[in-house]
Amino acid sequence: MTKEEVFSRLTEVFRDVFDDESIEISESTTSADIPDWDSFEHINLILAVETEFGVKIPMGKAVTLKNVGELAETIISML
């Protein structure tokens, strides 16, 4: 799966979880850029990402991700 494909599917996941069709994400997107992205929603986001890509992100990774770029790299490394 290419990075573009991962980003395209990630965008859909973000839009579902935050219920906002206008969300655009990039490598540098962080929780500060999305108003609803608090620690509670982070759990749901990780679960939705895991379901979408069929991977299980280890606990150590899930709590230290810096931005969406790192999230995408983590996914690609596990596919």
Next chain:
Amino acid sequence: MRELEYPFDGNYIIKKKKSLRRQLLSEEGVRFTPLRIAILGGETTNDIKNVMELFLLNNKIQPEFYESEYNRYYEDAMFPNEELESFKPELIFFCTCNRNIAEFPEITDSNELVESKLQSTYERFQAMWDHVSTTYNCPIIQNNFDPPMFRLMGNRDSWDIHGRTNFINRLNQLFAEYAAAHENFYIHDINYEASVIGLSNWSDSSYWHMYKYGVSVPAIPFFSFNVSNIVKSIIGKNKKVLMLDMDNTLWGGVIGDDGADNIEIGQETAMSQVYSEFQSYVKSLKSLGVLLTVNSKNDHDTAVKGLERPDSILHPDDFVSMKINWDPKSRNLVDTAAELNLLPESFVFADDNPAEREIIRQEVPGASVPEIGNSPEHYIEILDRSGFFETTNLSADDLKRNEMYQANAARSAAKASFQDYDDYLKSLQMNGEIQGFVPAYMARIAQLTNKSNQFNLTTKRYTQSEIEAVSADPSYIDIYGKLTDKFGDNGVVSVVIGNVRNNECHIDLWIMSCRVLKRQMENAMMDALVHECKARGLQKIVGYYYPTAKNNMVREFFADRGFNKISEDTDGNTVWEFDLTADYTLQNTVISVNKTEDC
């Protein structure tokens, strides 16, 4: 909303919860019942609350929540709390888990210390419930405890008082006793929930360590669904009626094509047992006060015969209404609702046919149409876990009608030990139905001839048409035996076929199912055979035993019945004779045969 009906996709609900909520609130013409719920948690409850809201909205209940700070359930409950007081909760939910048990036993603890830890853990909760119920005077829902993540001593953990499993089970028992003694106090049984979805799915320690969720996030929808079922039951929004299709729902097959004798119900095949188990479940719902109705596309008189079979567990008088006709099922449902003076939304419609389910969904909004699929082995599971009839209050009248109590009494009687084996057999209250073949059992009889290997004297196999030919031919004596005891119906368990020639009955087949060994069923069959032979004026019975790798258990069977051995060849084949001219003493002393009685 389909997405919120059991069986649901929990991860989908978590992901889409915001848009699901938006859709539920934007439905036009829905009148919600408002409800103020205080969630006092020993763990994080954020998503538990959010998903509960979805399930409650789906039941037309609009909750407003008070949520305690993380792990402040005890303080919020016990001490003056202006915010909670002004919130005026109408329901309080204590959302705690085994992580909230402060003091588990240590292996080195004395028995007294373990007991004191148990009592102090319990009393802390008890004091809280007592205090809250007088302060807020509203229903309380309390989680019991989920099983522990690990078992230090392995299996011993379950019975040794130092084991965490044992400690949790005993705490849960104390919680249950409190619930039994206090109205308006309800247990949310997370111990059972964890077992349904599996402990590994239930509890993932990473969710605890990262977010302080005692239940793993993917399990939250299942958890919240179950609490919501208790809430809607307390609010009085339970379903009241179970409306059932007949063909392939209450029995296997199409009665209009197959005839009442050939539908699958009873104990004769695996599928018929599945349908019987489902009928038993439905009948138990009736004893809880659920109204049963039929909605079936059939000829009325033909279809009712299915419920009139002696081995049908449900009978026509179990149903308060039967719509058996060729009208659209949606019209039948609406008409039944009008007759019973109930709203269509009180109905649960169970039908194996997806097209019929879809018609009800389209035409009768509000009626529940569980996706029971078309595999009858899953009907009970889906209906049961859907929580339509979640029981929070059971009146004295309900209990009086409750047949389950009679069954429990029968079982505890059987636990008593018997000195004398015959006394034990008599206590089973066995009833035999022993007679010539009848159409309803031809298939089972043929099946039994092909399945029985151990208790089988000649190992002769028959097809169903051969069995039917034997039955129609007066030169054969054909006898089947069906055995019922107080624990249930064992179905057809024994078959004897004898060929009559020269005033003698030659035994072609004698078989019995091993599930009724040592019940004197073989004696009862012998009695019936002798009776029939004497009625025909025969002189003797000739028995044959042909040894196989599996039938050694009946090598001396004829000797035990009083036959004399006539010959034996080098392969061990033996021939036996029984003299019919002498007086005969009945061999069966414990089974009552061919006596009809209500059961």
